[in-house]
Structures are given as C-alpha cells and as structure tokens.
Amino acid sequence: MLYEFWDNFTSNLFKPLLLFFYFGFLIPLLKVRFEFPYVIYQGLTMYLLVAIGWQGGEELAKIKPEDIDNIAGFTLLGFALNFVIGIAAYFLLKYVTKMRQVDRATVAGYYGSDSAGTYATCVAFLAGVHIAFNAYMPVLLAFMEIPGCLVALYLVARLRHRGLNEAGYMPNEPGYIPAKAGVGPGTAARPGHGQSLETLHERGVEQELEISMEKLERPDWEPDQSPALGKAKRMPFFSRELLQEVFLNPGLVLLVGGIAIGFISALQGQKVVHDQNNLFVSAFQGVLCLFLLEMGMTASRKLPDLKSAGRGFIFFGLLAPNFFAVLGILLAHIYSDLTDTHFQPGTYVLFALLCGSASYITVPAVQRLAIPEASPTLPLAASLGLTFSYNVTIGIPLYIEFARLMGHWLPAA
Numbered sequence: 001m002l003y004e005f006w007d008n009f010t011s012n013l014f015k016p017l018l019l020f021f022y023f024g025f026l027i028p029l030l031k032v033r034f035e036f037p038y039v040i041y042q043g044l045t046m047y048l049l050v051a052i053g054w055q056g057g058e059e060l061a062k063i064k065p066e067d068i069d070n071i072a073g074f075t076l077l078g079f080a081l082n083f084v085i086g087i088a089a090y091f092l093l094k095y096v097t098k099m100r101q102v103d104r105a106t107v108a109g110y111y112g113s114d115s116a117g118t119y120a121t122c123v124a125f126l127a128g129v130h131i132a133f134n135a136y137m138p139v140l141l142a143f144m145e146i147p148g149c150l151v152a153l154y155l156v157a158r159l160r161h162r163g164l165n166e167a168g169y170m171p172n173e174p175g176y177i178p179a180k181a182g183v184g185p186g187t188a189a190r191p192g193h194g195q196s197l198e199t200l201h202e203r204g205v206e207q208e209l210e211i212s213m214e215k216l217e218r219p220d221w222e223p224d225q226s227p228a229l230g231k232a233k234r235m236p237f238f239s240r241e242l243l244q245e246v247f248l249n250p251g252l253v254l255l256v257g258g259i260a261i262g263f264i265s266a267l268q269g270q271k272v273v274h275d276q277n278n279l280f281v282s283a284f285q286g287v288l289c290l291f292l293l294e295m296g297m298t299a300s301r302k303l304p305d306l307k308s309a310g311r312g313f314i315f316f317g318l319l320a321p322n323f324f325a326v327l328g329i330l331l332a333h334i335y336s337d338l339t340d341t342h343f344q345p346g347t348y349v350l351f352a353l354l355c356g357s358a359s360y361i362t363v364p365a366v367q368r369l370a371i372p373e374a375s376p377t378l379p380l381a382a383s384l385g386l387t388f389s390y391n392v393t394i395g396i397p398l399y400i401e402f403a404r405l406m407g408h409w410l411p412a413a
Contacts, residue, residue: 008404012397017124020289021392024296036294044291045361048120049251051280051287052138053258055123058273059135060259061266070341071136077335078144078354085324085355086112086151092320096312099378101159102168106367106374109152110383111320113359114144116251117295121392122353124288126346131400133346142255144354149246149366156371168373242370251361295388302385305377313378317386321356325399326406328355333410348403349396356399357391358383 027034063071090108093099099107119141126133159170169176262280265273306314329352336343360383367374 009397009401012125012129012400013393015125015128017121017128017285017289017292018393021292021296021389024293025300025389027297028300034297036297041291041294044287044294045117045251046254047287048284048291049116049254050258051284052116052120052123052141053255053260054262054276054280055284056135056138057259057262057264058266058277060139060263063135070339071139073339074332074335074341075136075140075143077331078140078351079147081328081331081355082112082114082144083147083151085327086148087155088324089316089320090151090155093313093316096316097310099309099313100168100173100375101170102156102164102371102374103378105155105159106152106363106371107379107382108155109148109367110358110360110363110379111148111324111387112151113146113148113363114141114354115357115359115383115388115391116141116145116255116361117291118353118357118388118391119350120284120288121292122350122396124285125396126349126400127285129400131346131349132344133350134344137347137350138255138259140351140354142252142259145252145359145362146246148359148363152363152366153242153370156373164373166373168375242366245365245369246362249362249365292392295384295392299384299389302377302381305381306385309378309381313382314386317382318390321358321387321391321395322398325352325356325395326402328352329399329403329406330410333406337410345403345407348407349399352399352403353391353396356387356395358387360384360388 086108089111090104093104093107097104119137123133156164163171165177167175167177262273265276306317329348332343332348332351335341360380364376364380367376367379
C-alpha cells in the first residue's frame with residue numbers, strides 16, 4: 001500500500017498543470033524580465049470563475065429533487081467547518097508565531113475562507129486522473145468563501161473592544177501608543193521591553209514603506225480603496241460597503257451567476273448548451289495552465305515578505321492545510337454515514353481542498369475596507385507564497401491519496 005501511495009503521489013507531481021506552475025515560479029527566481037499583463041490575468045480569473053459555475057450549474061440540473069436536503073446539509077457543514085477552521089487558525093498562530101494579534105486575526109480569516117484558483121486546479125487535476133466528483137461542489141465553493149470574512153471581522157471586533165489602536169497594536173504589545181495620546185507630533189511613544197524610541201520609529205517607517213509598496217503592486221478586482229496613510233478609518237462592520245464586499249464581491253457574483261446560467265440553460269436541453277460547452281468546458285484546461293503560470297510568478301515574488309514572519313509562520317502555512325484537509329475528509333465520511341449520502345471519490349478531495357486552502361481575493365478586499373490596522377502583506381504572502389503553492393503542487397496529489405486511504409478505513413455509504 002505504501003509503495004502504491006508513493007508511486008501515485010510522485011506520478012501526480014508532474015502533470016502539465018503543475019509544470020506550468022513550476023515554470024512560472026522559476027521566472028522571478030531566474031530574474032527574467034517578464035511581466036504577465038494584469039488585464040489578461042483578470043480575464044483568466046473571470047473566465048475560470050464563470051466556467052466553474054457554468055459546469056456546476058449544468059450538472060446541478062441533473063440532480064434529483066430528493067437529494068436537495070442532503071446537498072443543503074453538506075453545504076451547511078462546509079460553512080460551519082470553515083468558520084471553526086478560522087478560529088482554530090487564530091489560536092494555532094498564537095502558539096507558533098509572535099505576530100501581532102490583529103495580524104493573527106486577519107490571517108485566520110484568510111484560512112477560514114477558500115480559494116477558487118486552487119479549486120479550479122483541483123477540478124482539472126481530478127479530470128486528468130479520471131476521478132469523478134459530485135456536481136454541486138461549486139455551490140460549496142461559493143458558500144465556504146464567506147466564513148473567513150466573518151471570522152476576521154469577529155476577531156478584530158473583539159480586539160478593538162479590548163483596546164486595539166489605529167496602528168494595529170494591543171496594550172500588551174511592544175510599540176503600543178495609547179489612543180488618547182494620538183500619533184501626531186510631540187506624542188510620546190512607549191517603547192516595549194528592550195526597545196528604544198529609535199526602534200519604534202524605524203518600525204513605523206518600515207510599516208509605511210511596506211504599505212506603500214503594496215499599493216504600487218497590481219490592483220485587485222477593483223481600484224485600491226485603501227485609506228490614505230495616517231488617515232486609516234475603521235469602517236462599521238455592518239456598513240453597506242462591507243456587506244457588499246462580503247456577499248456581493250465580484251468573484252462570488254461571477255461564480256454564482258455562472259451556476260445560475262448553467263443551471264437554467266441545461267434545463268432547456270443539451271442543444272442549448274452545446275456551443276457554450278466548447279468555450280467553458282473544452283478550453284478550461286488550457287486557460288488554467290496560463291492562470292497557473294501567472295500564479296507561480298506571483299507566489300514566487302511573495303516569498304521575500306515571509307522573511308520577517310518567522311519559522312513558525314512558515315511552518316503554519318505549509319503544515320496547517322494538511323491538518324484542515326484531513327479533518328474535512330474525516331467529517332465528510334461521517335456526514336456520508338449519518339445521512340446515507342453517496343459521495344463520489346473526488347468530492348472528498350475537493351472538500352478537503354476547500355477546508356485546506358486560503359483566500360487571496362475575497363478576504364483581502366474585506367481587509368482593505370474594514371481592517372486597515374493589519375499588515376497588507378503577511379496574509380497574502382502566506383496564502384499565495386505558501387499555502388497556494390503547496391496545495392497546487394504537493395497538496396492536491398497528497399489529498400487524493402489521503403482520500404483513498406481513508407476510503408479503505410472508512411468505506412463510503
């Protein structure tokens with residue numbers, strides 16, 4: 001069994017999709033002067049989200065009405081599990097890193113969400129090795145994206161209640177300046193143990209440079225709406241802008257829209273969807289290869305941001321996905337037994353990936369609006385430079401083998 005595990009695992013590491021990611025990862029390391037046009041990257045991302053939704057909606061049209069209850073229950077399980085994973089990540093980071101509490105809260109939010117890019121890679125990977133999965137998994141992708149946003153907002157609300165200042169420091173953290181003192185000229189900072197005012201000043205300059213460099217990077221889905229330096233504004237958690245970012249963010253809307261259009265179209269018969277399948281199904285693998293080429297370049301460029309994070313943070317970004325993924329497979333098996341629901345083998349793999357991946361689109365947009373106190377670079381360095389890179393290279397083949405082994409120990413219903 002171990003030999004078969006190793007043989008399957010190593011053979012899966014050199015599929016064309018992963019080779020494109022390796023290639024992209026090498027480009028910055030080799031200092032090749034090549035920039036992937038952002039407009040093309042945005043177009044590829046839009047295509048993947050709509051294509052995932054289209055394929056999921058087309059398959060949803062084939063589902064029997066009596067299966068809807070079990071699908072809704074499984075979706076609710078995924079939503080609740082990602083919320084628990086976000087909280088667990090916050091406490092794990094407390095013991096393995098020395099990060100500020102506000103940064104731990106935002107990183108926890110990233111890991112309490114999921115990644116559409118990682119999901120798309122896994123779907124293509126499963127198709128390449130001929131492993132079937134249930135049609136409603138894109139629905140879980142949409143719903144399991146939301147808990148991370150709620151986790152980050154909830155944890156930061158608690159921190160603000162306990163005295164978080166506008167610079168992102170708690171009263172018991174080095175560098176904290178009382179809110180009443182302000183941050184203007186003449187304000188006396190309170191150095192932590194073993195620190196000087198010069199150290200605090202250098203740290204403040206480094207933070208400003210860090211934020212400035214982040215703003216010079218390519219924009220996200222929309223123009224950067226970050227508060228100006230020195231004018232960080234705490235947005236109410238139930239403001240219209242924030243609720244729109246959580247529930248009506250462009251990525252989620254494109255995904256859900258694709259599901260709805262695919263579903264309605266498929267109900268009218270295969271003659272209606274035939275031409276669109278040439279675009280959203282046949283071209284999916286090729287577009288994903290270009291997407292992974294760009295993501296490899298981005299992940300490689302994010303690695304330097306991890307230098308100041310410490311080894312514990314790096315270990316977390318690489319090891320935590322395995323723990324969360326195995327937990328997902330185990331709970332999916334338990335749910336299958338309790339509800340007498342039959343899951344395809346690939347469903348366990350995709351559910352594991354939704355539990356073990358980290359957001360890099362939705363939660364960063366929420367952080368930009370509602371959590372200006374947190375570092376803009378550390379969470380993205382972890383989600384892209386570490387977890388995304390790990391999942392699309394080692395993680396997906398490993399989760400397939402985890403699912404196979406657990407299938408022997410816990411036969412599906």
